[in-house]
Amino acid sequence: MPATSRPTSKDVAHEAGVSQSTVSLVLGGKWSGRISPATAASVREAAERLGYRPNQAARNLRLGTTRTVLLMVPTLTAPFFGPVHTGAVRVAARHGFGVVAYVWPDDAAGPAGSPFAAPREAIDGILASSMEVEALAEFRGTPAVMLDSDPSGPVPTVGFGVAEGMRSIAAHLVGLGHRRIGHVAAAVDQWTFRARAEALAAVTARAGGTLTRAACAIEVGAARDAAARLLAGPDRPTALVCDDDLIAAGAYKAARALGLDVPSDLSVTGFDDVLLATALEPELTTVRLPAEELGARGMEALLELLDGGRPARRVLRGRLIVRGSTAPPPRAEGRVEREAGV
Amino acid sequence: MPATSRPTSKDVAHEAGVSQSTVSLVLGGKWSGRISPATAASVREAAERLGYRPNQAARNLRLGTTRTVLLMVPTLTAPFFGPVHTGAVRVAARHGFGVVAYVWPDDAAGPAGSPFAAPREAIDGILASSMEVEALAEFRGTPAVMLDSDPSGPVPTVGFGVAEGMRSIAAHLVGLGHRRIGHVAAAVDQWTFRARAEALAAVTARAGGTLTRAACAIEVGAARDAAARLLAGPDRPTALVCDDDLIAAGAYKAARALGLDVPSDLSVTGFDDVLLATALEPELTTVRLPAEELGARGMEALLELLDGGRPARRVLRGRLIVRGSTAPPPRAEGRVEREAGV
């Protein structure tokens, strides 16, 4: 129970000497031609004087809306989703919406029955990041927008051009002369990773290269082991393409354990360009995904949807950021110049 | 507007052939001795059949409560606060509370007037992480708990033993033989950093060592520059104590730029033990702060407060994690053994 009981519209009405209806009309902005400017001004002044704030619960009940959106993310511990949340909150707040973040629990296949029981009663819409559409099953009927997910599904999406991003990485490596490429893939069955894998395979094949692959959890230790497996094989890759910056950090460790220098012995690339990418040594060549903008655009799309509109699909482009972790392969026969853009 | 209008308690009443009051009493659990078990069962069954969920807005209005808590964090982009959020959400959900995260905007001194306008109307309480008590000024009257903040203030706190953590780091370095210590400090005027600085100074002084200090934003580039300043001085420190793992990453960069090896030429320590700590090479000696538990305990305290209780102060202990970034100083005269605990 809130300590001080706040003034209501009735109090404001009394203070201004009008009826509660008038207060509601004035403060709701619906008074053109119904309330005289003078009265409106005095109501506003009274509200100001009393520090009146409308009671949200009452509005929600009356309007049948909650002005609250659920943001579903797999985790907030990994570095990628914080900015997504921030972007979403920023846009939502501008429209008077709150954001409740729902974090996928580690130990459950879905939200049902978990200690995270999503507050499904009190939300108007859902913004679901990096998950499959099945995750929304129990919310059927609630307007939703998915982020970085399969755009061919039944739910509107806002995504990254991940395939394009991966192609730019692959082209960069091929351009440096790499032909034996290892893919340290995230062992997560999501559209975004499937798309990356396909794009990498396509470019590698077109360049006449060979591609080997090992999958791992998105976690440094697991990534190190997966990378080590690839590097231990017969035709050792000269470049490791990682699905994620975190995975790249694991690849660095594997390389170091084998005495391989990055980038002169082994090129490594990441994906996302999270904070980690510049903390590593050498700094990581990666694709920058504008995570905060993803959250912002996604929220915009959702708000359009809640407004009854049909949001246009948005695709945000990733951008290749070339740093110090890529170089021509040892004894390279390919071209050597470094490209700075996509 | 939600697509399908959901069943209300009135619908359930009709379905079960009783009155709405009865439904409310049964589902509210307040029916002992008022409603017969048989009727109660049939109400429950009807509710189940219709998939009834109480309307939150109506409950909130009726009960004068929102079952929503505001979590204020400086950022969700930095790696530390994601887990705090997760822990808070986990506990809140267990008690039927939702959590709205409010992220301090970059460009404003406080929440007022920012695009992040906090939904101050619709919350029962506040959990504020790592900020000064003044930040709560405009929420005066709302129950609040502060995390990792000055415990001598007027607001209940749940915190870390940061001083103790810093002492364990300092003792570790002193034990290895270090006497010239540099402190790469966060240029943030918060209790938690002031406490760290004091603890470090105390231990260093007691050991007869010298302490130099440079402050920087919590950001890799700025940290690198600050560390470089310390390392360029006359009596170069043999160890850099960083206020934060992120800052330690910057220290690594400064060392590498000077051709100094970590740890044989220079020991480096961090604070927090975020994911980054094990991604770095060598892995970082740091103090592990249980961030998720901080969020969880903080939320517990807040819920106690909302219940009318007076939450006991909780202090979570940090733990020294010795990894590969610390070693005896070059030409060490000190003891050499490595300690594994606090």
Added chain:
DNA sequence: CGGGTGAAGTCATACGTAGTACTCGACGCA
């Protein structure tokens, strides 16, 4: 002078729930 018109407000109600005050009938006891 009567009726129409438009401006300026007010009345009354509904949203869905929780819970207090009430009703109703059956039963026990004197």
Added chain:
DNA sequence: TGCGTCGAGTACTACGTATGACTTCACCCG
């Protein structure tokens, strides 16, 4: 038989807002 009591359930209201239906009054025009 009459009264108190208890068990089982219902009627009704309040929470604070938004808004469609209504009132009131001044003014204008024929």
